[in-house]
Amino acid sequence: MKKQELSNLGYFLIVLLLFAGCKKDDDSGNNNPSVESQIIVSPDEILINDNETSKIFLSIQPPSGFEWNVSAKPDWIDINPASGMINDQIVELQITPDPTGLSQGKHFGEIEIITNGAGKAEATIQLCVDPHPLAAVEPGTIVYSANESEKVLTISNIGTGFLSWNLESLPDWINVNIVSGVLDEGQSVQVVASAQRNGLPVGTETGQAVLVSNSEEGNINIDFTLEVPPSAIMSISTSSLNFGYFEDSETFYIKNEGNTSFDWSWDNNSNAFLSANPGSGALSVGDSVAVTLSIDRTDLVSQTYNVEILINNDEGQSLSLPVQINHFQEEKWLIEGRVIDAEYDRNNNVIVVVSETPNEIRTFDPINNSMATLALDVSPLCVSVSQDGNHAVVGFNGGFVYVDLNTMEVIDNYAVTTNPFDIVLAPNNWVYVIPAQGQWVRIKCINLSTGVETDHTGSSVRHQTKIKLHPSGDYIYGADNGLSPSDFEKYDITGGTATYLYDSPYHGTYAFSGNIWIAEDGNRLFARSRNVFNSTTTQSSDMTYNGMLVGEGSVTTLDFSADAEIVYAILTSGSSWSGTPASEITKYETDFLSLQGTIPLPRFLIPDGSGGGTFYDSQGHFGFFNAAGTKFHVVVKVEDGSGAQNEWAIATVDVE
Numbered sequence: 001m002k003k004q005e006l007s008n009l010g011y012f013l014i015v016l017l018l019f020a021g022c023k024k025d026d027d028s029g030n031n032n033p034s035v036e037s038q039i040i041v042s043p044d045e046i047l048i049n050d051n052e053t054s055k056i057f058l059s060i061q062p063p064s065g066f067e068w069n070v071s072a073k074p075d076w077i078d079i080n081p082a083s084g085m086i087n088d089q090i091v092e093l094q095i096t097p098d099p100t101g102l103s104q105g106k107h108f109g110e111i112e113i114i115t116n117g118a119g120k121a122e123a124t125i126q127l128c129v130d131p132h133p134l135a136a137v138e139p140g141t142i143v144y145s146a147n148e149s150e151k152v153l154t155i156s157n158i159g160t161g162f163l164s165w166n167l168e169s170l171p172d173w174i175n176v177n178i179v180s181g182v183l184d185e186g187q188s189v190q191v192v193a194s195a196q197r198n199g200l201p202v203g204t205e206t207g208q209a210v211l212v213s214n215s216e217e218g219n220i221n222i223d224f225t226l227e228v229p230p231s232a233i234m235s236i237s238t239s240s241l242n243f244g245y246f247e248d249s250e251t252f253y254i255k256n257e258g259n260t261s262f263d264w265s266w267d268n269n270s271n272a273f274l275s276a277n278p279g280s281g282a283l284s285v286g287d288s289v290a291v292t293l294s295i296d297r298t299d300l301v302s303q304t305y306n307v308e309i310l311i312n313n314d315e316g317q318s319l320s321l322p323v324q325i326n327h328f329q330e331e332k333w334l335i336e337g338r339v340i341d342a343e344y345d346r347n348n349n350v351i352v353v354v355s356e357t358p359n360e361i362r363t364f365d366p367i368n369n370s371m372a373t374l375a376l377d378v379s380p381l382c383v384s385v386s387q388d389g390n391h392a393v394v395g396f397n398g399g400f401v402y403v404d405l406n407t408m409e410v411i412d413n414y415a416v417t418t419n420p421f422d423i424v425l426a427p428n429n430w431v432y433v434i435p436a437q438g439q440w441v442r443i444k445c446i447n448l449s450t451g452v453e454t455d456h457t458g459s460s461v462r463h464q465t466k467i468k469l470h471p472s473g474d475y476i477y478g479a480d481n482g483l484s485p486s487d488f489e490k491y492d493i494t495g496g497t498a499t500y501l502y503d504s505p506y507h508g509t510y511a512f513s514g515n516i517w518i519a520e521d522g523n524r525l526f527a528r529s530r531n532v533f534n535s536t537t538t539q540s541s542d543m544t545y546n547g548m549l550v551g552e553g554s555v556t557t558l559d560f561s562a563d564a565e566i567v568y569a570i571l572t573s574g575s576s577w578s579g580t581p582a583s584e585i586t587k588y589e590t591d592f593l594s595l596q597g598t599i600p601l602p603r604f605l606i607p608d609g610s611g612g613g614t615f616y617d618s619q620g621h622f623g624f625f626n627a628a629g630t631k632f633h634v635v636v637k638v639e640d641g642s643g644a645q646n647e648w649a650i651a652t653v654d655v656e
Contacts, residue, residue, distance in 0.1 A: 036118075036119075037060050037061065037062055037063075037064040037066065037117070037118040038060070038061055038118055038119050039058060039059075039060055039066070039068060039086070039113065039115050039118040039119055039120065039121045040058070040059050040060070040061055040121060041056055041057070041058055041111075041113060041121035041122070041123050042056065042057050042059070043056065043123070044121075044122070044123045044124065045123065045124050045125075045126075046095065046111075046123060046124070046125040046126070047126050047128075047162045047182050047184070048095065048097060048125065048126070048127055048128070048162065049097075049127075049128050049131040049133070049161045049162055049214070050097045050099040050102075050127060050128065050129045050130065050131065051097075051131070052097070052214070053094060053095060053096050053097075054094075054095045055092055055093065055094055055095065056092075056093050056095065056111070056123060057090050057091065057092055057093070058086055058090070058091040058093065058113065058121070059086070059090055059091070060086050060087065060088075060118055063087060063088035064087065064088075064117075064118070065085065065086070065087040066085070066086055066087075066115040066116055066117050066118045067083070067084070067085055067086075067115060067116045068083060068084060068085075068086055068091075068113055068114065068115045068116075068118075069082060069083035069084075069113070069114065070082045070083065070093075070111065070112070070113055071112045071113065071114045071120070072110060072111065072112035073109065073110075073111045073112070074107070074109030074110075074111075074125065074127075075098075076097060076098050076099060076100075076102055076107060076109070076127060077095050077096065077097055077098060077109070077125065077127070078095070078096045078098060079093050079094070079095055079111070080093065080094050080096070081093065086115075086118075095125070097127055099127070099129045099130075102127075102129045103129065104129050104130040105128070105129060105130075106126055106127070106128050106129075107126070107127045107128075107129065108124070108125070108126055109124070109125050109127070110122060110123070110124060110125070111123045111124075111125060126162075128160065128161040128162055130160075130161075131159075131160055131161020131162065132159045132160045132161060132216055133157055133159045133160065133161045133162060133163040133164075133185075133213070133214055133215055133216065134157065134158050134159030134163070134215050134216055134217060135155065135156070135157065135158075135159075135163055135165060135211060135213045135215035135217070135220055136155070136156045136157075136158045137153065137154070137155055137156075137211055137220050137222055138153075138154045138156070139153070140220070140221075140222060140223065141222070141223040141224075141225070142193060142222065142223070142224050142225070143224075143225045143227075144195045144224075144225065144226045144227060145227055146227045146228075146229040148195070149194060149195045149196075149197070150192060150193070150194050150195070151192075151193050151195075152190050152191070152192055152193070153176075153190070153191040153192075153193050153222065154188055154189070154190050154191075155181075155183070155188060155189050155191060155211065156183070156187070156188035156189075157183035157184065157185055157186065157187055157188070158186075159185060159215070159216065160185045161185060162182055162183070162184060162185075162214075163182065163183040163184075163185075163213055163214065163215060164180075164181075164182050164213060164214050165180060165181060165182075165183065165211055165212065165213035165215075166179065166180040166211075166212045166213070167179050167180065167191070167209055167210075167211060167212075167222075168209065168210045168211075168212050169208065169209050169210045170207075170209045171205070171207030171208070171209070171224055172207075173195060173196050173197065173200060173205060173207070173226060174193055174194070174195060174196075174207065174209070174224055175193070175194045175196060176191050176192065176193050176194075177191065177192045177194075178191050178192075193224075195224075195226050197226070197228050197231060197259070198233065198257055198258075199257070199259070199286075200226075200228045200259055201228065201259050201285075202228055202229065202230050202259050202260060203228055204225065204226065204227055204228065205224075205225070205226040205228055206223070206224065206225050206226075207223075207224045207226075208221055208222065208223050208224065209221075209222045209224065210222070228259060230258075230259065230260040231258045231259050231260065232256070232258045232260055232262045232313060232315030232316075232317060233256070233257040233258035233259075234254065234255070234256060234257070234258070234262065234264065234283075234311065234313050234315075234317045234319060235254070235255045235257050235319075236252055236253070236254055236255075236311060236319055236321055237252050237253035237254075237255070237288075238252045238321075239322075240321065240322040240323070240324065241293060241321065241322070241323045241324070242323075242324045242326075243295060243323070243324065243325045243326060243611075244326055244610070244611030244612035244613070245326045245327065245328045245605055245607075245611070245612060245613045246607050246611050246612070246613060247611035247612075248294060248295050248297065249292050249293065249294045249295070250292070250293050251290050251291065251292045251293075252290075252291055252293070252321070253288045253289065253290055253291070254283065254288060254289050254291060254311060255283070255287070255288035256283040256284065256285055256286060256287055256288070257286075258285065259285055260285065260315075261282060261283065261284045261285060262282070262283060262313040262314055262315045262317075263280070263281070263282045263283075263313060263314045264280060264281060264282070264283060264311060264312065264313045264314075265279065265280035265311075265312055265313075266279050266280065266291070266309060266310065266311055266312075267309065267310040267311075267312060268309055269307065269308055269309050269310055271307045271309070271323075273295055273296045273297070273298075273299065273300060274293060274294070274295060274296075274307075274309060274323070275293070275294050275296070276291055276292070276293050276294075276309075277291070277292050277294070278291065293309070293323070295325060297327060300325070300327040300329065301327070301329055302327060302328050302329045302331075303327060304324065304325070304326050304327070305323075305324070305325040305327065306322065306323075306324050306325075307322075307323050307325070308320050308321065308322050308323065309321050309323055326612070328605045328613070330605075331602045331651065331652075332602055332604075332618070332636065332649035332650060332651045333364065333366060333369065333649055333650040333651075333652075334646040334648075334649045335353075335355075335362075335364070335646065335648050335649060335650060336355075336357075336358065336646060336648075337355035337356055337357050337358050337360065337648065338355055338356045338357055338647070338648065339353055339354075339355050339621065339622075339635055339637070339648045340354050340355060340356060340379075340380050340381065340382070340383075341353075341354050341380070341381075341382045341383045341622075342354075342383070342621075342622040342624075342635050343383055343384060343385045343392075343624075344385070344559075344624035344625075344633070345363075345385050345389035345405070346389070346625075346626065346627040347388060347389035347627070348363075348365075348389050348405075349365065349367065349626045349627055350363045350364060350365050350389075351363070351364040351366065351622075351624060351633055351635065351650065352383060352385050352392055352405065353383075353635065354376075354380035354382070354383045354394050355380070355648075356379050356380070358375065359375065359376040359377070359378065359379055359380060360373050360374060360375055360376055361373070361374045361376060361380065361383065361392065361394055361403055361408075362374075363405060363408070364650055366631070366633050366650050366652045367626075367631070367652075372408045373408065374403060374408040374409070374410070376394065376396075376401070378396040378397070379396060379397075380394045380395065380396055381395045381396055381397070381419070381420050381421070381436070382394070382395040382420055382421065382422050382423045383395070383423070384423045384424050384425040384431075384469075385405070385425065386425050386427065387427050387469070387471075387473060388427075389405065390404065390405055390406055391403060391404060391405060391411070391425065392405055392425065393423055393425045393431050395416075395420030395422075395423040395433065396420070397419045397420075398415060398416060398418075398419060399413065399414050399415045399416050400413075400414050400416060400420060400423060400431065400433070400446075401413050401414070402414065402431075402448060412448075412451075414431070414446055414448075414451060416433055416444050416446065416453060417444065417453060418433060418435035418436070418437075418438070418441070418444055419435065419436045419437065420433045420434065420435070420436065421434045421435060421436035421463065421464045421465075422434040422464075422465070422466050422467050424467050424468070424469050424476055426469055426473060426476075426493055427473040428473070428493060428494070428496060429447070429448045429449055430445060430446065430447055430448065430493065430496050430497075431445075431446045431448060432444070432445055432446075432456075432467065432476060432491075432493065432498055433445075433446070434461070434463070434464065434465050434466075434467055434478070435463045435464075436463060436464060437463055438463045439462070439463055440460040440461070440462065440463075441460060441461060441462070441463045442455035442456055442460065442461070443455070443456035443461060443467075443491065443498050445493075445496065445497045445498050447496060454496075454497045455497075456491060456497060456498035456499065456500060457497065457498070457499045457500065458491075458499050458500025458501070459500045460500075461478060461480070461489065461500065462480040462481065462482060462483055463482075464481045464482060465478040465479065465480045465481060465489070466478065466479045466481065466514060466515045466516055467479075467491075467516075468516050468517065468518050469518075470518060470522055470535065471518065471520065471521070471522040472522055474492065474493065474494050475490055475491065475492060475493065475501075476490070476491045476493055476498065477489070477490055477491075477516050477518065477525060477535070478490075478491065478516070479512050479513075479514050479515050479516040479527065479528065480512075480514070481514040485506075485507055485508035485511070485512075486511060486512040486513050486514060486529075487503045487504055487506070487507075487512055488503060488504045488512050488516065488525065488527070488533065488543050489501075489502070489503045489504075490502060490503075490542065490543070501539070502539055502542075503543070504533070504542075504543035504544075505540075505543065505544060506543075506545070509545075510527075510529070510531045510533075510545055511527070511529035511531060512527045512528065512529055512531065513527060513528035513529035513554055514528050515527070515528035515555065516528070517555070517557075517558040517559070517560070518535065518560075519535075519560040519562075519590075520560045520561065520562045521560075521562050522535055523535055523536075524546060524560070525543065526549070526555065526558050526560075526567075526569075527555070528554045528555050529554060529555075530548055530549040530550075530551060530554065530555055530569075530571070531545065531547075531548050531549075532545075532546045532547045532548060532549065532593060533545055533546050534546045547592075547593050548593070549567070549569060549586070549588055549593055549595075550588075550593075550594075550595040551569075551571050551586050551595070552571065552573065553571040553572040553573045553579050553582070554571065554572050554579060555569050555570070555571060555572075556569075556570045556571065556572050556579075556581040556582070556620060556621060557569070557570050557581075557620060557621060557622050557623040557634075558570075558623070559623055559624050559625045559632070560590065560625075561625040561629035561655070562590075562629070563627075563628055563629035564625065564629030564630070564655050565589060565590045565591070566587060566588065566589060566590060566596070566629070566655065567587075567588040567589075567590055567593065568585050568586070568587055568588075568599075568623055568625070568632050568655075569585070569586050569588070569623075570582050570584075570585055570586070570620035570621075570623055570634070571586055580619060580639075581619040581620050581621055581637075582619070582620065583600065583601050583603070583617035583618050583619060583620070583639075584598045584599060584600045584601060584620075585598060585599040585600075585601065585620065585623070585632065585634070585653065586598050587599060599653055601617075601618040601620055601634060601636055601651055601653075602618060602651050603615045603616060603617055603618055604616045604617075604618060604638040604639075604642060604644055604649070606638075606642050606643060606644050614642075616638050616639050616641075616642040616644070617638075617639045618634075618636035618637070618638060618639075618649070618651060619636060619637050619638070619639055620634045620635075620636050620651075621634075621635050621636065621637055622634065622635040623635075625655070629655055630654070630655050631652055631653070631654065631655060632652070632653050632655055633650060633651070633652050634650070634651045634652075634653070635648065635649075635650055636648070636649050636650070636651050637649075
C-alpha cells in the first residue's frame with residue numbers, strides 16, 4: 001500500500017469516528033430538529049503526485065438523505081464517483097491525476113461539491129508533475145545512554161514533489177510523538193523518540209524501525225540502541241487507604257516494576273495503633289506482595305485520623321501512603337427494649353427504668369456500668385421511686401406492683417379501679433394514681449399497708465394529669481392535660497387520702513402545658529411551657545410566676561442540682577403539646593435562670609453494611625443529675641428512621 005493511500009485511510013478513520021459520534025447522538029433522540037444538515041468533506045487539503053491516487057470522503061452532519069455532485073474541479077484530475085446519494089453512510093471518492101499537457105512543477109486547484117439541501121463543501125488540491133521525492137533521516141542510528149530517555153529524529157524531503165511517510169515496526173520500548181505525515185520539497189519534521197525502560201532487563205536493548213515512504217530510493221531503516229541500567233521501581237496499588245468506622249483492616253499491594261530485586265519494609269511513622277502483615281520482605285522483578293494494614297482502636301478517640309505510613313526499600317526509595325481512619329468511640333450505654341418511664345434514685349445514684357420488649361423494671365448504675373433487672377408479667381405504664389430509694393411502684397392496666405429495689409423482687413401486687421396514667425410512691429406508705437381515662441376523675445389513693453383504695457377529696461382532676469411529689473413529702477403537684485388554659489394544682493397527702501387544695505392563681509395568664517418538675521430544694525416549679533413558678537406553703541404565694549427559661553419549644557425533661565447550682569433541660573421543637581426532643585442539653589444557672597449555653601448529646605452511629613456508617617441524633621427523653629451534681633445522665637432515643645437494633649441508650653455528660 002502506498003503512503004498516500006495510508007494517509008487517505010487515516011483521513012477516512014477520522015471522518016468515520018466523527019460521523020459515528022454524530023450518528024449516536026441522532027439515535028439517542030437528542031437531535032434538535034432546527035439544526036440543518038451540512039455536507040462535510042475530509043480532508044479539505046490534498047497533496048498528490050502525478051503518479052499517485054488519493055481519496056476524499058463525504059458525510060452529512062447530522063445524517064440525512066441528499067443528492068450530491070461534483071460541481072467544480074481542475075481538468076487535470078478525475079473524481080469517481082462524481083455524483084450520487086448520501087445519507088448516514090460515508091461516501092468515498094477516488095481522485096486520479098491526469099497530468100497530460102501539464103508542465104513540470106506544482107499545480108493548484110479547487111474541488112467543489114454541492115447538494116440539494118445540505119449546502120456545499122470545498123477542498124484544495126495540489127498536484128506535483130514529474131515528482132522525485134527523496135527521503136532523508138538524521139541520525140540513522142539512535143543510541144540512548146544510561147541516563148538518556150529522549151532523542152530527536154529529523155525526517156526531510158530532499159527531492160521534489162510530495163513525500164508521504166510513515167514510521168513502522170517501532171520497538172515496543174520506543175514511543176514517538178508523530179508517526180506519519182506529508183512533506184513538500186525542502187520541508188522537514190522533527191520526531192521526538194522517547195525510550196521506556198519499565199520492565200526491561202538490565203543490559204542493552206536493540207531494535208529497528210522502518211521509514212516507509214514514496215521516496216524514490218525506497219524505505220529507510222533506523223537503528224535504536226538502549227542502555228538499561230539497574231533500576232528499582234517500587235509501586236503501591238492504591239494512592240490512599242480509608243478505614244470506615246467498622247473496618248479494622250485494609251489490604252494493598254507492593255509491586256516491583258523495575259529490573260532489579262529489592263528488599264522492602266514498612267514504617268508506621270510513629271502511629272503505634274497501626275500494624276502491617278507482612279511488615280517487610282524481598283521482591284523479585286515483576287513480583288508483588290499483599291500487605292494487610294490493621295488498626296488497634298483501643299486508645300483511639302472519636303474523630304477522623306489522617307496519618308501517613310512509609311514503604312521503603314534498600315535502593316533508596318520511600319513511598320508515602322496516606323491513611324484515613326474514621327473512629328467512633330461509643331460513649332453511650334445501649335439498652336434493650338422500649339423505655340416507657342424513668343426516675344432517678346439519688347441515694348444510690350441509679351436510674352430506674354421500666355420498659356417493654358422486654359417487660360422489665362431495671363436499675364442502671366451509669367458510673368459502674370452495672371444493671372439489675374426484674375421481669376414483669378405485664379406491660380408497664382409508669383414508675384415512681386420512693387424518696388429513700390429502696391422501693392418502687394410500677395403501674396399497669398388495672399393495678400401496680402410494689403418492688404424492693406435492693407433485692408429486685410416484687411413485694412406485692414395491687415389492683416386499682418383504673419388504668420394508671422401517672423403514679424407517685426409517697427413516704428407515707430401510700431400510692432397515688434392518676435387515671436388514664438374518664439375526663440373528670442378522682443385520684444386513686446392506695447394504702448400499701450391495707451391495700452384499701454380511696455378517692456381523693458375536693459375538686460375533681462383531669463384524667464392524664466402529670467403529678468410530682470414535693471421534696472417535703474407532704475404535697476403532690478399536678479399539671480393538667482387536655483385543657484385550655486392549662487394549669488397547676490396542689491394536693492395535700494399528709495392524711496393519707498389526697499385532698500385537693502387549690503390551683504394556681506392564673507387562668508390563661510401563663511402557660512403550664514401539661515408537665516411539671518420540682519427543684520431539689522422544693523422552692524420552684526418548672527412547667528413544660530418553660531415558665532417557672534414559686535412553691536410555698538401559703539396559697540397566696542404558691543404557684544406564682546417566678547420567671548421563664550430562655551429557649552425555643554417546650555421542656556421534655558429537666559433537673560435541678562442545688563450543689564452544682566444549675567438547671568439542665570432538654571427542650572423540643574414544635575408546639576407546646578407535641579414536639580421532638582432536642583439533641584442537646586440547655587444549661588441555666590439557678591439564681592436568675594440565665595442561659596449558660598448548650599451541650600450536645602452523643603450521637604448514634606448506625607453501620608451501613610459496607611464498613612462505614614451514618615450518624616443519627618440522640619433525642620433526650622429523661623435527664624437526671626447525680627447526687628453530687630457532677631454528672632448528668634440522659635435516657636436517649638435515636639431519631640426515627642435509623643434502623644438501629646437498640647434505639648435507646650443512657651448518655652452521661654460531665655457537669656461543668
